[in-house]
Amino acid sequence: MSFLSERTKNLGTENAFVVTQEVNDLQRKGRNIISFCIGQPDFDTPNYIKEGAIKAINEGKTGYTVSAGIPELRKAVAKYLSQTRRINISPDSVVIANGAKPFIGYAVLSVTDYGQKHEVLYPNPGFPIYSSQVAAQGAVPVPLNLLERNSYSFDISDLKRKLNKRSRLLILNSPHNPTGRVLNREELEQIAELVLNYDDLWVLSDEVYCKMIHDGEFCSIASIPGMQEKTIIVDGVSKTYAMTGWRIGFASNERLASFFSTWVTNTDSCAGHPNQYAALAALTGPQDMSQMMLRSYVERRNLVFKEMNKIKGVRCLSPAGAFYIWPNVSEACKLVGASDSEDFRKRLLYEAGVAVLSDVHFGTRISGEGEHIRISYATSKENIIEGARRIKEWIEKNK
Numbered sequence: 001m002s003f004l005s006e007r008t009k010n011l012g013t014e015n016a017f018v019v020t021q022e023v024n025d026l027q028r029k030g031r032n033i034i035s036f037c038i039g040q041p042d043f044d045t046p047n048y049i050k051e052g053a054i055k056a057i058n059e060g061k062t063g064y065t066v067s068a069g070i071p072e073l074r075k076a077v078a079k080y081l082s083q084t085r086r087i088n089i090s091p092d093s094v095v096i097a098n099g100a101k102p103f104i105g106y107a108v109l110s111v112t113d114y115g116q117k118h119e120v121l122y123p124n125p126g127f128p129i130y131s132s133q134v135a136a137q138g139a140v141p142v143p144l145n146l147l148e149r150n151s152y153s154f155d156i157s158d159l160k161r162k163l164n165k166r167s168r169l170l171i172l173n174s175p176h177n178p179t180g181r182v183l184n185r186e187e188l189e190q191i192a193e194l195v196l197n198y199d200d201l202w203v204l205s206d207e208v209y210c211k212m213i214h215d216g217e218f219c220s221i222a223s224i225p226g227m228q229e230k231t232i233i234v235d236g237v238s239k240t241y242a243m244t245g246w247r248i249g250f251a252s253n254e255r256l257a258s259f260f261s262t263w264v265t266n267t268d269s270c271a272g273h274p275n276q277y278a279a280l281a282a283l284t285g286p287q288d289m290s291q292m293m294l295r296s297y298v299e300r301r302n303l304v305f306k307e308m309n310k311i312k313g314v315r316c317l318s319p320a321g322a323f324y325i326w327p328n329v330s331e332a333c334k335l336v337g338a339s340d341s342e343d344f345r346k347r348l349l350y351e352a353g354v355a356v357l358s359d360v361h362f363g364t365r366i367s368g369e370g371e372h373i374r375i376s377y378a379t380s381k382e383n384i385i386e387g388a389r390r391i392k393e394w395i396e397k398n399k
């Protein structure tokens with residue numbers, strides 16, 4: 001059989017897509033499933049955004065664009081990032097790609113060398129693509145454990161211990177997938193103080209949920225003095241404008257922009273041309289639809305938090321942002337005789353018809369942290385109530 005690289009055989013994945021496939025298969029067989037597994041808005045993309053793309057298509061804007069993205073969109077993104085991060089970002093520092101996700105790979109590729117023991121620090125639990133890309137690109141993954149007793153914030157002493165002269169990239173994600181934690185300015189200042197001691201170190205600040213803040217305020221580490229030049233801001237239109245399938249994301253860093261643009265040339269050539277016009281319409285058009293969607297997540301957060309905490313054996317902290325809640329189900333696992341969170345997840349899907357993800361989908365197990373599941377509450381209130389009812393009833397029946 002022809003050769004297959006170790007890198008490919010060991011490539012990690014995002015289980016939200018794997019479980020969604022499982023859910024779709026079950027639904028096709030006629031099973032009624034309440035799905036809390038995929039992190040995408042349940043709203044349709046607003047019409048004025050769709051019209052932006054339709055107009056572009058009708059005007060023949062269907063060919064390649066320059067790799068960095070159409071100038072109008074780079075300008076609009078620079079303005080949006082400058083206003084929301086309260087810093088000055090030039091359009092030349094902005095690159096557009098097919099989603100925010102590619103920039104995780106481009107960043108690791110741009111600041112680490114294969115097999116040189118360059119280290120990348122990232123949150124654990126965290127978005128699974130961070131560790132997967134780091135390992136695939138031959139860098140060393142260094143998880144920073146986020147603990148329940150610290151409300152899933154960074155342990156600054158742990159970060160201090162793990163930073164060294166081989167550290168090349170620190171990945172931050174606030175609001176955080178999967179815990180919903182939002183890093184405040186004081187925490188970011190403490191992180192920045194450590195980062196500024198290391199000349200070779202970059203920060204990738206994954207801010208795709210920056211508009212989904214339920215409590216407190218969003219702050220980007222790029223706005224801390226001295227940090228803008230070291231920070232790669234990553235954001236996109238997927239979550240804010242219900243545009244996950246349009247695949248438009250962007251990154252900003254003055255020094256790395258031209259390299260990211262060359263990575264785009266080497267991979268996708270450019271982001272989808274009409275889709276860039278849709279993103280332009282999203283950023284420059286009326287914001288009321290997006291604000292309505294964002295407001296709905298606060299109500300859903302309140303509901304899911306209340307309903308989950310009512311269930312015997314389940315406890316959770318209230319997420320301050322994004323649209324995920326991270327219940328501790330250690331007691332519930334014991335009650336139903338599940339060996340761990342993954343066993344719990346599978347049985348919940350097949351026996352109760354509720355799809356969630358488990359903590360093993362978000363990183364390595366942390367001793368003493370117990371079992372967790374992730375619930376995406378980007379779904380209707382009816383689904384939240386019915387899903388919680390099924391979980392409660394299933395635990396009662398099986399204990």
Ligand SMILES: Cc1ncc(COP(=O)(O)O)c(C=O)c1O
Pocket residue numbers: 039098099100101102127173177206208235236237238244248249
């Ligand atoms: C933390 C985080 N970063 C990046 C992404 C990718 O976003 P995009 O759809 O823009 O590629 C996601 C999507 O779920 C995410 O949760």
